[in-house]
Amino acid sequence: MIPDLECQSLTKSFTETTAVKGVSFSVAPGSFFSILGPSGCGKTTIMRMIAGFLEPTGGDIRIKGKSMLNVPPNKRPVNMVFQHLALFPMMNIAENIGYGLRRVGLPKAEITRKVGEVLDRVGLPGIENRKIDELSGGQKQRVAIARCMVLEPDVLLLDEPLGALDLKLRERMKIELKSLQAAFDTTFVYITHDQSEALVMSDQIAVMNEGQFEQVGTARDLYYRPQSAFVAGFVGDSNRWTGTVEQAEGNRIALRTQDGMLITSATQGGSLPTGSMAEIFLRPEAVRVAHDAADLARFDNRLSGEVSSLLFNGAASRILVRGDTGQQIEVTLPQSGEFASLAKGAPVHIGWAGEQTACFSAEP
Template sequence: MSQQPASAQNTNPAAAFDLECRNINKDFDGFKAVNNVSFNVPTGTFFSILGPSGCGKTTLLRMVAGFQTPSSGDLLIKGKSMIGVPPNKRPVSMVFQHLALFPMMDIAANVGFGLRQRGVPREDIAKRVETVLERVGLPGVGSRHISQLSGGQKQRVAIARCMVLEPDVLLLDEPLGALDLKLREHMKIELKKLQSEFGTTFVYITHDQSEALVMSDQIAVMNHGEFEQVGAARELYHEPKTAFVAGFVGEANSFTAKVDSINGDAATLVSDDGLNIKGHDASGNLQQGDKAKVYVRPESIRLATSADQLDNVENLNQGIIENILFNGANSHILLREEKSGGELNVAIPQTGQFRDLTRGDKVYIGWEAAQTRCYKES
């Protein structure tokens, strides 16, 4: 496992944090689901925890909500420790993956449920419910039945039901997981807009990197109960600090290789299938003879029909096109590198210059050493 990154701790004493987790651990019969995690969430930000199934992100969110108790460590909201505070006494609300709307109630009753539980007067509930429904783009629908809503509208009702309680932190447990692809893409934008409009701190967990990259101000990448890296989307994508982050965030061609020579942060490597690679030592500790993981983004690889079209590239090879995957702006070419026989995924630039390529064509490929991330294999 990787060590806890320094970036997971915000050391700015003047910063205002809605949520602070300090050395949080959670053990289940000897299994460490969350391992010494520390992070801060500044007020009014969209903070996502991204990781594969079983990495501990749901357990961490449930501890913030109060549904589970940390084995050790402290958890603060607005500077106050929440250890021992029951869920209904915490200034948080939670949107669940399956929304948990009440089918026997109309929309207004669903949204006002928490207010009724708190004993808010009926006339105040009606005003607050209508106001929050307007803010989520559903004015005048309070009397409608839940079954009359689309999937996206149900998402908004679930958010309205939380936001009407005016929480300091809104927790979202993979709320888009049950939606179809087109609606999910739409709701990513809608959620970001809603968070900006309300100004409420969102803590969002997901295994979908696209959701995290599109919506988040800050993302924590989680693996085996630990945070591998915390940063903005661009930082995680372009400057991954660990091999796991490089492979998990975005698409990447990966190689296992041996370091032939090292000069500062410039590495020369030979992959297991014999491909010569020049790359950047992203781990900062590579030595000659080390085994390494190497990652190259599909969009970092340039494609040409002749070698002289590829200047200023340290990695120049030939390949044979095996397949063309048309997906609009995200189209790719799968090709077989001629010398090593290894497969590479290359993003096609949307200029139209490669529209005549077909399977079996021989092409040249090249990429810069600076765009080749190398990490010591653990």
């Protein structure tokens, strides 16, 4: 099967920096592909090269097998939703959506039909004559998508389109965007710095850092099987320690942290040598809590301490446990049972398995 989008050794250099360094990836037809990374990592540069607003320094961009090199933006089978939507306030909804159709010379009756159809598909029937400023933020998002989809692009590019929305609306629009992508069965390529957006919506995610992809995979791959310290630290919440490897055997090590704690961990990519520096990552939900230390005897790592802070956040409620040597570990609490109402200062025991951590070399 020919990918809807394929980038081969894509590179973009500017006068003093290389923003994209030989990135290669492909996007399957009808899938939701996200590029996730911090500001300045190069993800917007990739998007602008796909759209045709920037010419690559090297490599190739292929849409349905056809190279897009030297093809102007208006001749590419892509369309783009920007963060600020770029809707025309002087036009009504129908005029906004039909703008691109008028530019290609479609008859008025055909434009009216297509606008009505696409409004039905985004769940906004009968609003053709309303003004942009009469719409809610979520409705404006759907109109912006409708304006792109009415042109039937092979690939829809979305440049942080939820960034300007308030938190509640942003959470709702994540679900709506995924539903719209499935309804149109069109390939979406989405860039964001917000990991929750990428994790919720994407079939595949590329985590980008300093012009390169660190890892490409499903949300579960990135969360549970990170392949680099950057991915482990950037995707999801983690307890994080740096220290020296005191023992190493196969793919397991014992690491002495800078505050004196000894942690047993599995490693990624083979053994780390004794005496080397390493980083360990532990998800808060992987930590178990007990009143009696004997209940945690099965775990490689055990710690006694007390609750130093309560972090109530509904379903994601957590505590901070301060260990005997002063280290703090974030722990996800169960929402029912004997630990649901732990108080600040309460003594607790915690434990976790070495296989539930991610460990990487911290050598320069």
